[in-house]
Amino acid sequence: MIFNLLTILPELSLVLASIFMLIVGVFKEKKQKNAKPVSRAFSLGIYIAFGIFFFAYFYEIWVSHKFHGFSFDGLIASDRMTVIGKVLVLIAASLWIGLKTNSTHAAVLRAGIKVYEYPILSLMVLVGAFLTIASNDFLILFLALELQALPLYIMITSRHESQHSSEAGIKYFIFGSIATAFVLFGAAFLYGYAGTTNFSPFANLLFFTSESVYENMWLDIGFLFLMMGLMIKLAVFPFHSWSFDVYEGSANVQVAFLITVPKISIVFVLIRLMYGPFAQLVPMIQPYILWLCVASIVWGAVGAIKQQNIRRLLAYASVHNIGFILLPISIGSFEGLQISIEYLTVYTLSLIGFFIGVTSLHKDGMNIDKISDLRGLWEHYPKIAILMTICLFSFAGIPPLAGFWVKLHVFRELIKAGMIWPTIIIAFASIVAVFYYLVVIRNIFFEKSESKLSKDTIRFDILMIIGSILALYPLYQESLLRIIEYSLYTV
């Protein structure tokens, strides 16, 4: 019995913070609650406390490497990969929590989210995402996936004035439940095969009985269902159909959260499953994942051409990019794994930069909804226009920017693995994808607008950092890859 609380220190501190906020909420007047969720000093306190706890976790696991391995009887994994996953989730989430210290607060209010519990729920999503990354047991995986999804359902549905909000919430809820059911079904079969829910024994079990692996149908079906359940959550083609309506019906700030945090954590758990316990089964499922990824890259590129709504466009872009993230994983090589995490990092940063721009803008008191709402941005706010353009070009893969290099790495890895046809297909698909990013850029720069855009106070420093990270990628890509490589050796 190893009761190592340090390995769940970030989760623990977030849970305590959110319970504390709930208690504070009880003593607040109703009117006060609607106006400002949490006071500035209070939220700053939460950030600082969490920062200290997270740094302690980071230091113990990454630097001093003291608590490496498993804790809670093997339920929780703590290695450098969990640290890198948690840091990535934290980068993606920290701006969109909806606490008072950041500029998203105005956008949250403008979206009609007047719920006091909104930041508490977003902290809970973070707890779920952290635990998903650290899970080493099907039981924890299931609970963490639910812990990550349940607050998201509530957050999406919490805009009382909007009809689209409840539609999106119901759709997300139903598809999330189906995905969870798939994961559970697969886990049940795998439990039936091995007699354990823990990931670690599977590796030995499958390694030493590798001949009979292909003979056992229940093991195969279990693994297949597990993968499909996670792919529904990731919105990979053909399980992508829920994502468009869900994203369209949510507010911009919510989509920024929704499109990054759960996906990062699920990609990390996929990596843990495919490279740890089920490495023996991966060659079997590999062609399916490969072609599903190629299909989602093509579908995400072609489907987005006609879209007018900016969130729908990003939903297609997410289907497109998730294909690129999973493709290198499906190759099954160590380099592929590295490149997948690299792509995920760059994609997340581009999304954050784009969303900081979009959420800070509003037109006639309404959030940006259509692509045409961005017209005239270059005239009024040239700085935001330039930085959003950098992010969009990075999505599209225009040469000096980060998006180009990571796509190049994916292509290189595919060709090295001898997959010529998939490479050609996805190369053409990403040319198609450039078109719709250019449509957004044309609206920003060249179209005249009828009504004036306005903006909130915006954190230019964050935008500048993201812009320069994306622009100066070649300078540090070696060290980024080395960090990722370093983190993965311990898996």
Added chain:
Amino acid sequence: MITMLDLCFYMFGLTLIGSVVTVFLARNTVYSVFALIVAFFNSAGIFLLLGAEFLAFVLLIVYVGAVAILFLFVVMMIGADEPLKKKDLFKNVRGFILAAGVMVTEIIVFVTGKFTLPSATIMGDGDSQISNTHAIGEVLYTKYFLPFQLVGILLLIAMIGAIVLTLRNRTGVKRQKAKDQLQRKPSDTLELKDVPIGQGVKTK
């Protein structure tokens, strides 16, 4: 060789699948709830076959006794004005057929040549003197401490969600304010006047 255990298992299993299919195909929602109750009973039966009596009866008590009855209340209160048409039931299914097709193909490819019908066995060690509840109690707060706490957090979130999504401040609705009522004094609203006989009181 089909044993009695197999027979029971397949009976419970087939009835379970049948009733679950009825849940989503029934056009009257009340029938759906009843089919769900049948499904719960059958899964309790399967738990019994597996030697997990405690889980079986907890399933019956919690799901049939509380959850399904709650469903029934909700369904009857909402009231299905017009039952779903079969046409509406199968609207917009193209995407799902595609997804299901992909899955079915993969399963067929995987399963071809390896299919065996499993036979039922009683899990766990039947010899041990430890009862079902004892076995659960031994690991619940020790080995599975963390999942147990996580379930608690999940329930907390579910409660927050139920309150957040249903509680809204409606304006223009008259409410009782108990605090104001209790703090009312006669002097706030009542004015005592000395009325001279034959003159009356002038009102403002």
